[in-house]
Amino acid sequence: MTDAYDAYVQCLAAADEDGAIDIAGGLLHSGHDAEAVLLDLVAPAQRQVGEWWQRNEWSIAQEHAATHISERVVAALAAATPRRAATRGRVVVACLDGEWHALPARIVAEVLRLRGWSVTFLGASVPVAHLVTYVHQQDVDAAALSCALSTRLPAAHLAVQAARRADVPIIVGGRGFGPDGRWARAIGASWAPDATGAAALLDDRAALRRPPPATLAHLGDDEYAGLTKRRGDLVDEAAAELARRFPPMRDYSPAQLDATLTDLTHIVDFLAAAVYVDDPELFTGFLAWTAEVLQSRGVPATSLKIPLHRYRTLLYDFPRAGRMLAAGLAQLP
The missing domain is CATH 1.10.490.20 (Phycocyanins)
Structure with missing residues (x-):
């Protein structure tokens, strides 16, 4: 997939949406499964875009254009992939209140859908009260929350506490919880390092129901x-x-x-x-x-x-x- 990755990144640099969609679609037609395209093409390319912005090699406008294109690619892959019967239960995927980096959560949502879950993707910056009300009303099996910025950890803690009171297991993920999930454990949340980790944790119902205890007595x-x-x-x-x-x-x-x-x-x-x-x-x-x-x-x-x-x-x-x-x-x- 190396050649396809290089070509895909060039499409992002040129703001070539059609070209990026064609590359992803071509991989599907050549036998790659959609999950591999999401995790080995779209996700690492987006990380590369972030590094270019950090080094001041790309402007914010270029980063936004590239993110929009990758979102369109994810949507195109979802449309082109036959849906499996949703036999594993229902999951809500959302970004924490104040978290606007929605593409990683969208990729997680698509991977879970490909693996047979019924997934509702709520998008960016979902207020905690509305999230908890929604998962309670919809009788979901679990919720997955994304956070790229550690400044949202207090909001994540509130969400975890509220979901626990509603008896809804929560998985959290994203850079905001630390590279090894240490800050997820601090707030008493089950952590997944990536989309495949989230899917594995959802399959382990016993582990999902046994989140680590919060370590916040210092508050x-x-x-x-x-x-x-x-x-x-x-x-x-x-x-x-x-x-x-x-x-x-x-x-x-x-x-x-x-x-x-x-x-x-x-x-x-x-x-x-x-x-x-x-x-x-x-x-x-x-x-x-x-x-x-x-x-x-x-x-x-x-x-x-x-x-x-x-x-x-x-x-x-x-x-x-x-x-x-x-x-x-x-x-x-």
Whole structure:
């Protein structure tokens, strides 16, 4: 499938929707099954697109165009593949509230459908209350939730708790739960690393009904609640400090200023998520990724130290957050 993959990626780069659909369809006609096309062509190509954006080799517009094309390819594969009888039960697949990266969840939904499940795909950013009401009303066997950003972990925890009260097993997946699912386990959720893992977990009803216990007793110290309450003030203070101490910011365009405020907000949100699951690696991993993104756009990673120091000063009475900020500062140049 190597040659097909290279040609498919070229179609994404050229925004050639018809060409991409033809390549995927050609693989089907040559004997490849639809699941292999989804998992060995579409999914890795989308990861490559994300890496190109991260390295500033592709713009956001190019990434969006490529994602749209891959979504169309998934739809074309679904239309071209004979449906198996849905004999294994009913599953709802959705993205957590605030999660807009819907393509991975869509691929999971199609793989489950190919394996004989009746699947309802709810799409991106489904509010927890509406999700739980839906799965309860529809009498589903399980729900699968996707999360690419760890900032959505508190929402994932709420969804897991609500689904448990409704006696609906939940599987979670996506980069937001960590490469080994450690943050899924922290919130007491069953984790699958990919679509095939989700299918295997759904087949193991006993394991599905025995999720790991949540390890969130530390939330009793209210650090997470305090952080979220002070979010706006923290960002404003950090922006003012950055404007004073980072001279290049004085010449930023409005778009660059907006991007800077977004980055400062992300720092607070990822810090809060790390405090929620009590894992500094969530925060330091995000900082390492952010440093790479900034450097690829000509912004020195050392500029991150200014807001981190400011946040540390303002959060002097938040011991866990302070330790995480110190760890983040220690890893920067």
